[in-house]
Amino acid sequence: xxxxxxxxxxDDGISAQGIRNLIRIMNDFGDVVVVAPDSxxxxxxHAITIEATIRCDKVTIEKGPQTEYSCxxxxxxxxxxxxxxxxxxxxxxxxxxxxxxxxxxxNVIYSGTMSAAVEGALEGIPSIGFSLLDHSHEADFSEGEExxxxxxxxxxxxxxxxxxxxxxxxxxxxxxxxLKGVKVCRQAKANWEEEFDEREDPKGRKYxxxxxxxxxxxxxxxxxxxxxxxxxxxxxxxxxxxxAHHAISKINNIL
Amino acid sequence: xxxxxxxxxxDDGISAQGIRNLIRIMNDFGDVVVVAPDSxxxxxxHAITIEATIRCDKVTIEKGPQTEYSCxxxxxxxxxxxxxxxxxxxxxxxxxxxxxxxxxxxNVIYSGTMSAAVEGALEGIPSIGFSLLDHSHEADFSEGEExxxxxxxxxxxxxxxxxxxxxxxxxxxxxxxxLKGVKVCRQAKANWEEEFDEREDPKGRKYxxxxxxxxxxxxxxxxxxxxxxxxxxxxxxxxxxxxAHHAISKINNIL
Numbered sequence: 001x002x003x004x005x006x007x008x009x010x011d012d013g014i015s016a017q018g019i020r021n022l023i024r025i026m027n028d029f030g031d032v033v034v035v036a037p038d039s040x041x042x043x044x045x046h047a048i049t050i051e052a053t054i055r056c057d058k059v060t061i062e063k064g065p066q067t068e069y070s071c072x073x074x075x076x077x078x079x080x081x082x083x084x085x086x087x088x089x090x091x092x093x094x095x096x097x098x099x100x101x102x103x104x105x106x107n108v109i110y111s112g113t114m115s116a117a118v119e120g121a122l123e124g125i126p127s128i129g130f131s132l133l134d135h136s137h138e139a140d141f142s143e144g145e146e147x148x149x150x151x152x153x154x155x156x157x158x159x160x161x162x163x164x165x166x167x168x169x170x171x172x173x174x175x176x177x178x179l180k181g182v183k184v185c186r187q188a189k190a191n192w193e194e195e196f197d198e199r200e201d202p203k204g205r206k207y208x209x210x211x212x213x214x215x216x217x218x219x220x221x222x223x224x225x226x227x228x229x230x231x232x233x234x235x236x237x238x239x240x241x242x243x244a245h246h247a248i249s250k251i252n253n254i255l
Numbered sequence: 256x257x258x259x260x261x262x263x264x265x266d267d268g269i270s271a272q273g274i275r276n277l278i279r280i281m282n283d284f285g286d287v288v289v290v291a292p293d294s295x296x297x298x299x300x301h302a303i304t305i306e307a308t309i310r311c312d313k314v315t316i317e318k319g320p321q322t323e324y325s326c327x328x329x330x331x332x333x334x335x336x337x338x339x340x341x342x343x344x345x346x347x348x349x350x351x352x353x354x355x356x357x358x359x360x361x362n363v364i365y366s367g368t369m370s371a372a373v374e375g376a377l378e379g380i381p382s383i384g385f386s387l388l389d390h391s392h393e394a395d396f397s398e399g400e401e402x403x404x405x406x407x408x409x410x411x412x413x414x415x416x417x418x419x420x421x422x423x424x425x426x427x428x429x430x431x432x433x434l435k436g437v438k439v440c441r442q443a444k445a446n447w448e449e450e451f452d453e454r455e456d457p458k459g460r461k462y463x464x465x466x467x468x469x470x471x472x473x474x475x476x477x478x479x480x481x482x483x484x485x486x487x488x489x490x491x492x493x494x495x496x497x498x499a500h501h502a503i504s505k506i507n508n509i510l
Contacts, residue, residue, distance in 0.1 A: 043305040048296040
């Protein structure tokens with residue numbers, strides 16, 4: 001059997017520990033091509049570069065069998081470039097991450113890592129975004145590895161439903177708490193209660209830093225937040241059809 | 256009755272003709288506060304600014320009753336800043352646009368204009384994104400105005416379902432073709448077939464321009480693309496719950 005072609009992207013940048021761990025794992029599953037941002041692109045959502053040019057150069061970040069490209073664009077640009085310009089054939093799998101920090105619940109729509117996976121799904125490629133609930137650069141990616149391998153193996157063998165990618169979040173390793181397994185969930189109803197940190201520059205002109213607190217309003221047992229609290233890995237199927245089908249008749253009554 | 260507080264944002268930038276037209280219309284409906292990007296932010300999707308500071312200054316772009324702020328951030332930053340920092344109370348309505356160019360079908364996920372409306376909905380504000388299918392700076396926004404007024408009036412009176420904003424696309428005015436009315440639709444299954452325009456800079460190093468062709472794969476009669484082809488204004492209810500609920504059991508079988 002031919003070895004699968006696996007595209008690896010992320011939003012933390014090509015040198016981040018998360019993607020280095022993911023590349024190492026993926027090398028066991030197939031021929032790996034990495035196309036990842038040359039700098040951190042967290043919070044870039046589904047942004048694409050249309051008013052500027054994009055650089056994309058072959059690089060060697062680490063020794064290994066993988067081929068790597070460093071790209072000046074967004075995570076979505078990376079996937080588009082890979083599929084439409086750099087690769088000879090459509091990848092058998094697109095994986096994004098491992099993100100440093102959660103992409104559960106509403107974070108999915110802000111996440112460059114998840115948008116890369118969504119773009120993969122749009123291109124008809126089975127696609128997975130992986131995130132670890134630990135922002136630190138020295139995060140420990142080892143405990144989740146066994147589950148990442150299981151999920152990748154299953155998706156390579158069985159594919160994913162059309163129009164759907166999966167959002168995999170892995171709880172942070174804690175003393176005395178082992179991962180309990182995998183739960184397929186829905187996205188919890190949660191939001192960021194933002195506060196802006198207003199400051200003055202040396203000339204007295206105002207500027208702002210975005211900051212905020214994540215608040216989960218959802219008491220459901222079937223949410224990703226609940227699974228993660230209980231030390232399960234959460235898997236949410238994510239779609240790019242954002243039509244609120246249930247609301248069509250209501251909108252007809254309103255307009 | 257108190258006049259409604261209306262927040263106006265966009266992605267083409269605060270000086271674009273589309274937002275100037277929308278502000279003029281909104282001034283008839285309530286007290287208008289504009290928070291819009293200081294430069295074009297098309298294709299920014301749901302990007303937020305977390306690795307850099309944000310500027311946001313009160314400006315006067317045009318005379319009128321509106322209050323205006325020019326913001327260095329993305330369209331989503333504009334809405335977050337407005338709601339969490341600049342305004343005393345939650346707006347009664349958030350409108351975004353009028354976008355120069357279509358945000359129908361899959362364009363919704365790349366669009367900064369639509370992401371501003373989605374962010375408004377996340378904040379619990381009835382929110383509408385307006386787009387005109389004409390990219391030119393001198394686009395004629397007049398023919399759609401009557402319908403924009405009708406839609407705004409209805410949404411101010413009746414609100415929108417929780418968790419849902421609406422994506423309104425207006426066909427381009429053409430000689431001899433009048434707008435036929437409004438159709439509530441679903442997002443068509445379509446995609447961009449990208450080609451990258453590969454060039455060399457003066458030093459011989461490669462760079463790319465993203466380019467592509469929009470392809471509609473959807474033959475359904477209930478899509479936004481079909482409505483627009485038939486010279487109707489399309490209205491798609493859009494949600495930020497991107498869970499593919501129908502796929503949860505399938506994913507359970509795959510993993």
